Amino acid sequence: MPSPRYRSRSMIRRKVRTPGGKLVTHYSRRKANKPVCASCGAHLPGSWSQSTSNLKSKTQRRPERPYGGYLCSKCLKLFYKSSVRGSE
Numbered sequence: 895m896p897s898p899r900y901r902s903r904s905m906i907r908r909k910v911r912t913p914g915g916k917l918v919t920h921y922s923r924r925k926a927n928k929p930v931c932a933s934c935g936a937h938l939p940g941s942w943s944q945s946t947s948n949l950k951s952k953t954q955r956r957p958e959r960p961y962g963g964y965l966c967s968k969c970l971k972l973f974y975k976s977s978v979r980g981s982e
Contacts, residue, residue, distance in 0.1 A: 896921075933969040 900921045908920045928943040940957040961970055
């Protein structure tokens with residue numbers, strides 16, 4: 895029976911044949927989905943599709959701009975236009 899940390903369905907199981915001829919199971923974490931824009935649902939360029947715990951710093955996790963990692967550039971431009979027009 896595998897160790898309790900490997901019993902979760904969040905782990906990918908791969909059958910691997912060793913050089914000695916045994917069939918063993920290798921466990922690995924599933925890949926994270928790519929981040930998407932909150933407005934239009936498009937994939938965000940400049941954002942990583944890894945889990946944030948694997949990345950070194952906060953600046954590697956998302957772009958350094960307002961709403962970076964949350965809105966794409968097209969939606970951000972529309973958001974700024976509508977906010978400026980609404981305040982006049």
